[in-house]
Amino acid sequence: MFLRRFIALGILAVTLVSGIAGCKFTHGPDERDQGVWLLAYFRQRYDARVEVDAEGAVHTVPLPNPMKEEQLHLALSTDGRHWTPLNGNRPVWDHFIRDPYIGRGPDGVWRLLATGGGPGKDRRIVGPSCLYATSTDLVHWQVEDYLTLMKDARNEEGQLAGNIWAPEWFYDETTGEAVLIWSSSFKDAGWKESRLWYARTKDWRTFTTARVLFDPPYSVIDGTLLKHNGIYYLFHKEEEFGVRTGERRAIRLATSDKLEGPYQIYDGPLNHGQIVPVITEGPALMPDPSGAGWLLLYDYCMSNDYGVSASADLKHWTIERDIAMPPDARHGSVNRISQAEAARLRLAFEDSQ
Numbered sequence: 001m002f003l004r005r006f007i008a009l010g011i012l013a014v015t016l017v018s019g020i021a022g023c024k025f026t027h028g029p030d031e032r033d034q035g036v037w038l039l040a041y042f043r044q045r046y047d048a049r050v051e052v053d054a055e056g057a058v059h060t061v062p063l064p065n066p067m068k069e070e071q072l073h074l075a076l077s078t079d080g081r082h083w084t085p086l087n088g089n090r091p092v093w094d095h096f097i098r099d100p101y102i103g104r105g106p107d108g109v110w111r112l113l114a115t116g117g118g119p120g121k122d123r124r125i126v127g128p129s130c131l132y133a134t135s136t137d138l139v140h141w142q143v144e145d146y147l148t149l150m151k152d153a154r155n156e157e158g159q160l161a162g163n164i165w166a167p168e169w170f171y172d173e174t175t176g177e178a179v180l181i182w183s184s185s186f187k188d189a190g191w192k193e194s195r196l197w198y199a200r201t202k203d204w205r206t207f208t209t210a211r212v213l214f215d216p217p218y219s220v221i222d223g224t225l226l227k228h229n230g231i232y233y234l235f236h237k238e239e240e241f242g243v244r245t246g247e248r249r250a251i252r253l254a255t256s257d258k259l260e261g262p263y264q265i266y267d268g269p270l271n272h273g274q275i276v277p278v279i280t281e282g283p284a285l286m287p288d289p290s291g292a293g294w295l296l297l298y299d300y301c302m303s304n305d306y307g308v309s310a311s312a313d314l315k316h317w318t319i320e321r322d323i324a325m326p327p328d329a330r331h332g333s334v335n336r337i338s339q340a341e342a343a344r345l346r347l348a349f350e351d352s353q
Contacts, residue, residue, distance in 0.1 A: 052242030
């Protein structure tokens with residue numbers, strides 16, 4: 001078994017290197033290869049739901065059967081609707097992770113950003129941090145740093161932010177930079193008056209000063225960005241709830257013809273502006289493998305479920321009913337990989353099934 005795993009990982013490394021040879025940028029497998037889709041996620045059943053009463057007091061409502069596996073999990077699919085977890089739905093990397101976002105860079109290296117700071121950072125001086133890790137084979141991961149992206153940002157009282165949630169990165173082909181996107185708040189809880197922020201980097205060692213990317217008239221977290229036909233689509237979670245606002249924790253959409261905005265909020269058909277039901281978060285976009293448009297994946301975080309919706313135009317969405325998601329999956333990100341890469345991943349983890 002050890003020998004088969006060693007050979008498989010060696011072949012996978014060769015596959016990745018040969019895939020980028022002679023080309024400037026590689027998003028994924030050769031277009032002639034139909035490929036397989038890879039879902040990265042963590043697992044959780046929440047222990048409580050936060051509510052706000054008419055006087056503004058915050059209450060926690062216990063939820064049944066809580067659990068946490070705040071580590072990297074992977075699953076594969078060919079249709080984007082039915083996903084098979086690797087490693088028996090157990091972690092594939094023994095490291096603290098929430099909200100994992102994985103993307104392949106122009107050098108062929110996989111880069112992972114995730115919620116979760118590490119040791120050695122003085123929050124009183126540099127504020128919160130998030131995990132940055134890399135891999136060449138999706139099996140072995142190396143922690144590169146804990147990024148203090150908000151270290152130079154202060155509110156009007158000179159205070160540091162309290163969190164960096166759900167960081168993602170988007171490759172800007174016009175500048176050759178990676179654009180990191182995340183949510184932060186200066187309040188006593190990360191969901192309060194949160195905004196989406198961004199910073200740029202060319203080398204993943206130095207980053208521009210954090211700036212606000214999206215400042216809607218509601219608290220916002222979980223931003224993910226897609227560029228299609230010259231338009232930037234910013235899917236995000238409206239994070240408002242309570243007696244004053246009603247239950248508004250769900251996915252929304254804003255668009256712009258410039259990456260850095262300004263973004264125009266699209267008024268979806270559900271719940272006065274949203275595009276999928278409540279309570280949902282962690283949006284992830286992918287082309288529909290059927291060729292019919294797009295799929296939007298999101299998790300029902302308080303009811304331990306996952307959702308998939310389909311659209312032909314990125315604005316009008318229909319819920320898919322025939323789906324199969326890994327149990328207790330939360331906040332996934334998706335990438336297309338080659339058939340060979342998928343086969344090597346299955347082989348690498350088959351002795352743990």
